[in-house]
Amino acid sequence: xRAIVITGAGGPDVLESQRRETPEPGVGQVRVRVRASGLNxxxxxxxxxxxxxxxxxxxxxxxxxxxxxxxxxxxxxxxWRAGDRVMGLVAGGAHAEQLCVHERxxxxxxxxLSFDEAAAIPEAFLTAYDAxxxxxxxxxxxxxxxxxxxxxxxxxxxxxxxxAGATVIGTSRSAAKLERVRALGVxxxxxxxxxxxxxxxxxxxxxxxxxxxxxxxxGAYLAGNLRVLATLGRLVLIGLTAxxxxxxxxxxxxxxxxxxxxxxxxxxxxxxxxxxxxxxxSRVVPLFERGxxxxxxxxxxxxxxxRAAHEALARNDTVGKIVLRWD
Numbered sequence: 112x113r114a115i116v117i118t119g120a121g122g123p124d125v126l127e128s129q130r131r132e133t134p135e136p137g138v139g140q141v142r143v144r145v146r147a148s149g150l151n152x153x154x155x156x157x158x159x160x161x162x163x164x165x166x167x168x169x170x171x172x173x174x175x176x177x178x179x180x181x182x183x184x185x186x187x188x189x190x191w192r193a194g195d196r197v198m199g200l201v202a203g204g205a206h207a208e209q210l211c212v213h214e215r216x217x218x219x220x221x222x223x224l225s226f227d228e229a230a231a232i233p234e235a236f237l238t239a240y241d242a243x244x245x246x247x248x249x250x251x252x253x254x255x256x257x258x259x260x261x262x263x264x265x266x267x268x269x270x271x272x273x274x275a276g277a278t279v280i281g282t283s284r285s286a287a288k289l290e291r292v293r294a295l296g297v298x299x300x301x302x303x304x305x306x307x308x309x310x311x312x313x314x315x316x317x318x319x320x321x322x323x324x325x326x327x328x329x330g331a332y333l334a335g336n337l338r339v340l341a342t343l344g345r346l347v348l349i350g351l352t353a354x355x356x357x358x359x360x361x362x363x364x365x366x367x368x369x370x371x372x373x374x375x376x377x378x379x380x381x382x383x384x385x386x387x388x389x390x391x392x393s394r395v396v397p398l399f400e401r402g403x404x405x406x407x408x409x410x411x412x413x414x415x416x417x418r419a420a421h422e423a424l425a426r427n428d429t430v431g432k433i434v435l436r437w438d
């Protein structure tokens with residue numbers, strides 16, 4: 112099989128297409144013929160040497176989400192048959208033509224979606240769903256603030272929060288990107304180019320009025336997040352693109368009885384990933400079938416242009432996901 116291989120830590124030039132041995136599914140596993148796969152910042156960080164793959168995942172083949180069809184069954188598999196269309200989230204190895212996954216980790220692709228569209232779902236929507244439902248416990252009528260609203264996870268969180276009946280505030284440092292995400296369910300679009308975004312949030316919904324913050328930025332956003340939170344508000348940290356350190360005013364946390372929680376999916380144990388996949392397939396996939404949710408694809412590129420795809424994502428000029436497709 113063909114695979115995209117990281118030949119050493121560095122820039123996009125360290126990525127190469129190589130031939131690797133086709134994997135064989137083990138007990139309870141299916142082998143998937145990957146047709147398309149989303150590109151994520153985790154792939155860029157792994158390429159740069161900052162985010163090694165967890166134990167059990169290929170150390171030099173990136174890719175954490177896939178869409179394709181089952182082409183082989185391991186012993187004991189009962190959920191799937193050869194030819195079934197599936198998608199899912201993995202710890203690594205999805206930027207290859209084939210990979211093996213536990214049968215209960217795989218999620219059925221909604222009938223109306225192409226492989227390219229399905230490849231933009233797992234990382235963005237599973238992460239956003241876990242953050243909103245399990246970590247933040249968002250309820251009908253609450254106010255949700257989504258930072259980096261034009262990112263893959265951001266576009267997913269906007270839609271999920273909106274479907275849940277929340278008032279959604281979306282931030283971006285790009286006014287043009289904010290215009291593109293309004294149609295996804297953003298009630299209030301906040302330009303976050305400067306440091307005054309908390310004031311703009313307060314102008315939109317009032318002081319201390321945000322029930323949940325979904326933060327993919329980190330860094331200096333921490334103080335503003337705590338400022339706009341309502342009493343008993345929840346802050347969910349997903350990304351740290353602006354840095355991993357910031358001063359914490361513990362007095363604000365105490366006074367507001369706030370919850371600050373971090374979440375990551377990649378390194379979770381198999382049992383937790385299976386539980387999330389099964390819940391997601393039951394509760395969220397039907398919303399794609401009905402057209403209430405849709406994956407946001409910025410562009411689709413062949414894997415032969417993987418270096419250009421990495422460069423585009425690093426420039427941060429995308430809205431939604433970059434999807435890579437095998438020729």
